[in-house]
Amino acid sequence: MNLEELFNQYKEQSIAGRYLTLDHIQPLLDKLNTNNQVKIIGHSVLNKPIYSYEIGTGETRIYLWSQMHGNESTTTKALFDFINVLNGKSDFADKMLKTFTFYTIPILNPDGAALYTRENANKIDLNRDSQNLTQPESIILRKVFEDFKPHYCFNLHDQRTIFGAGDSGKPATVSFLAPSYNEARDINDNRLKAINLIAGLNDVLQEYIPGQVGRFDDSFNINCIGDTFQFLGVPTILFEAGHFPNDYQREITRKLIFFSLISSFKLLSENDLVDNRINDYLNISQNKVVFYDFMYKNIKINYDGIEIITNFVAQYKEELIENKIQFNAYIVEVGDLENYFGHYEYDAQGADYTDDFNNIPKLNQKANFYLNKNVKFVNGLTKS
Numbered sequence: 001m002n003l004e005e006l007f008n009q010y011k012e013q014s015i016a017g018r019y020l021t022l023d024h025i026q027p028l029l030d031k032l033n034t035n036n037q038v039k040i041i042g043h044s045v046l047n048k049p050i051y052s053y054e055i056g057t058g059e060t061r062i063y064l065w066s067q068m069h070g071n072e073s074t075t076t077k078a079l080f081d082f083i084n085v086l087n088g089k090s091d092f093a094d095k096m097l098k099t100f101t102f103y104t105i106p107i108l109n110p111d112g113a114a115l116y117t118r119e120n121a122n123k124i125d126l127n128r129d130s131q132n133l134t135q136p137e138s139i140i141l142r143k144v145f146e147d148f149k150p151h152y153c154f155n156l157h158d159q160r161t162i163f164g165a166g167d168s169g170k171p172a173t174v175s176f177l178a179p180s181y182n183e184a185r186d187i188n189d190n191r192l193k194a195i196n197l198i199a200g201l202n203d204v205l206q207e208y209i210p211g212q213v214g215r216f217d218d219s220f221n222i223n224c225i226g227d228t229f230q231f232l233g234v235p236t237i238l239f240e241a242g243h244f245p246n247d248y249q250r251e252i253t254r255k256l257i258f259f260s261l262i263s264s265f266k267l268l269s270e271n272d273l274v275d276n277r278i279n280d281y282l283n284i285s286q287n288k289v290v291f292y293d294f295m296y297k298n299i300k301i302n303y304d305g306i307e308i309i310t311n312f313v314a315q316y317k318e319e320l321i322e323n324k325i326q327f328n329a330y331i332v333e334v335g336d337l338e339n340y341f342g343h344y345e346y347d348a349q350g351a352d353y354t355d356d357f358n359n360i361p362k363l364n365q366k367a368n369f370y371l372n373k374n375v376k377f378v379n380g381l382t383k384s
Contacts, residue, residue, distance in 0.1 A: 001092070001266070003204075003259045010084040011258075012077065017249050018318065018325045020073035022048055022110045028080055029053065029106075032087070041105070042140040045121035048110040050140055055086055058100040060268070063150035065105040065141060068126050068157070068225070070112020070119075071318065074241035074250040075156035078257035079106055085262065092266075099269045103148050108137055116320040128221075130228040145229065152193075152235050152268070155226045156257075158250070159240040161293055161316070161343060165214045166285035169341050172214030174205055174256050175240035175287050179226035180218045187278060193235035197264060199277035202284050204263045208256060209244070215284040216240055237264070243291075245343060248316070248327055294329060294367060294380045295342025299353045301360055309350060311337045314367035314380050329367035329380030344380065351375070 015024055029038045029051055040049040066076040086093050086102065107113050111121035119125050120135055129138040145153070163172040178194035180186075187195065198215075205213050216238055221227055229236045239260065244252040267273055292313035300309055312334040316327040351371035353361060361369065367380040376383045 001262075003262060006085065006262065007081065007255050007258050010081055010088060011255075012080040012084055015077055015080060016251065018071075018073055019116060019320065019323070020067070020076050020107075021113045022107055025076070025080070025106055032083065041144065042136060044109070044111045044137055045135065046111045048114075050108060050110060050137065051106065052144065053083065053104045053106065054102065055083070056097040056099075056101040058096075058098050060100050060152070061148060061150045062100050062102045062152050062154065062265070063145065063148055064102065064154040064156060065108050066156040067107040067109055067113050068137075068141075068155075070107075070109045070114070071116045072118075072158035072241070073113070074158050074254050075239055075257050076106055077250075077254045078241075078261060079104060079156065081254070081258045082261045095269060096265055100265060103144065103150070105141070105144070108141060116318070116325065127225055128223045130225040131223050141225065145232075145234075150234055152197075152237070153226070153229045154261075154264070155229075155236060155238045157238065157240050159216075159242045159287070161243040161248075162289050162291050163214060163240075163242055163287045164290040164341060165212055166288055167290065167339065168211055168285060169290075170211045171243045171245065171291060171343065172240075172285070172287050173209050173212040173242050173244045173253055174260060175214035175216050175238075175242055176201060176284070177216035177218060177226065177238035177240070178281065179224065179230045179236055179238060180220040181227065181230040183220050185218055185220060190233055190235045191230060192276065192278070193273075194230070194237050195281045196273045196275070196277045197235075197237060197267060198284070199280040200267045200273055201260050201263055202280070204259060205256060208259065211285070212244075213284055214240070214242065214287040215281070216287050240287075243343065290339065291341050291343060292332065293343050295337065295340065295345045297345065297347045298350055299348045299361070299371070300350050301353045303360065310334060312361045313337060313340070313342060316380075327379075331361050331363055331365045331367055334361050334363070346382070 165172045176198040294314040314329045315332045355369040
């Protein structure tokens, strides 16, 4: 199976970029609803409908949800690409639909999606509400779990650009986790199923992004939905769509998440999983906070009359302005910054730093400045 060709054939062309709301996917849901497969399963805090889409007749039940955090849309895009495959009337699609029943919630948090925030309209992180169930969105997710009785859960998220694959200097473009089900982080049969599947997915992705797969921290938190579902005895896999170089719209990562979804169900349908791949799973590089979006090295600044050479870094803030996501770079740290990396790095080789303010890089200042007064940086990037 050629995953590149499959993606190019079935990629949903009507959605792209980082800002993805109910308005964007409504036409897709309407198109998919040929036989009452799309249902409104509840409403958000602001009374927006929460939709499910169910397809397949197989005995193995798969539960997938995306945009629990409203500003994490990459997996939603990949989910629709995957749904297109399932509706593609190919031999592969036919096998998938006879093997599995897929229950999907494309956008669990439509209010957060519209506002481009992690939280819901009540400013609650739904991924910390799996026990108290204080929010309507959390209650919906749990009720489907109890009614549908899945054999596997796929918890689909994005992660920030700050994560690297260990200390390798490579970004964690796709990360996974088989969540813990207890404080001791023990491995039982259900968690092992998730571990073995992740090890298989890592084998696939290493062909496309060698060294850029991460393993998310498995500290136990029963308030997190993945830990809760694992605790309740259902193998749960956390997907984290991360950064690929220069891919801030996450279209390359989208493709890699699509590869991972296709490969998940190919492996499960073929029962092509080794019984115990704990070591392979643990050998996946740990997700580590080691990256900034911009790193500027060997900058000369005049600090209280003393010239010093230092480094500083800037980070994008993703700001929703007129229904578009603007990436605005702000200075966030000044100093040695040893053991950190930049997705964009610039070695000034001792050039003088100046700006339109105090000629010192200050925290929370826009990354607009000059080096030697002739190299101009605007929003973090060189302009001359």
